[in-house]
Amino acid sequence: MKFLPKSARTLAPFSALTLLVLGSNAFGLYAKQDASGIGEQIHWKLVDQAQVKLDDKTPLAWNVYQPDKKDKKSTKKASNLVLLLLGHRYLMLDPTERFAYEVPPASLQARGADFESELPPANARVVPSTDWTLRDVGPAELIRLTLGDYGRALQVSIPHPPDLRPFY
Numbered sequence: 001m002k003f004l005p006k007s008a009r010t011l012a013p014f015s016a017l018t019l020l021v022l023g024s025n026a027f028g029l030y031a032k033q034d035a036s037g038i039g040e041q042i043h044w045k046l047v048d049q050a051q052v053k054l055d056d057k058t059p060l061a062w063n064v065y066q067p068d069k070k071d072k073k074s075t076k077k078a079s080n081l082v083l084l085l086l087g088h089r090y091l092m093l094d095p096t097e098r099f100a101y102e103v104p105p106a107s108l109q110a111r112g113a114d115f116e117s118e119l120p121p122a123n124a125r126v127v128p129s130t131d132w133t134l135r136d137v138g139p140a141e142l143i144r145l146t147l148g149d150y151g152r153a154l155q156v157s158i159p160h161p162p163d164l165r166p167f168y
Contacts, residue, residue: 041118055153064084068114078119090103131153144156
């Protein structure tokens with residue numbers, strides 16, 4: 001500290017303290033934002049016009065759900081997720097991160113034809129998956145992947161919401 005001028009030597013401890021306080025506040029805000037998504041409830045709505053194919057064949061039992069766009073509680077992080085019922089198995093697909101999770105049915109609460117669950121599903125298991133493809137095919141969004149535990153190609157087609165704005 002002897003290399004600093006006398007006026008700077010008196011301010012040095014205060015500036016270090018200021019940086020320490022500001023840094024801890026910034027870290028606290030970051031931690032609060034990061035932890036805010038934990039345990040958050042997502043309302044899953046049934047997608048009527050969706051299509052599912054497993055090795056180019058339609059499964060006997062399937063349904064596709066997406067987070068409710070009107071639900072203010074769901075985060076931006078959840079907007080691209082897809083919940084898929086495939087037989088007796090629920091899969092949560094995250095096409096942007098290219099992850100598939102097996103969601104235990106006990107972590108889903110039925111709300112009529114819809115479901116509610118936590119954002120990070122409790123006891124969710126990562127399903128090995130490869131060959132992810134996400135494409136916009138005009139009136140729909142097409143997700144293709146290969147499930148490692150089934151060894152089969154899964155294709156999910158989710159229609160875009162209609163544009164109901166007036167043309168004039």
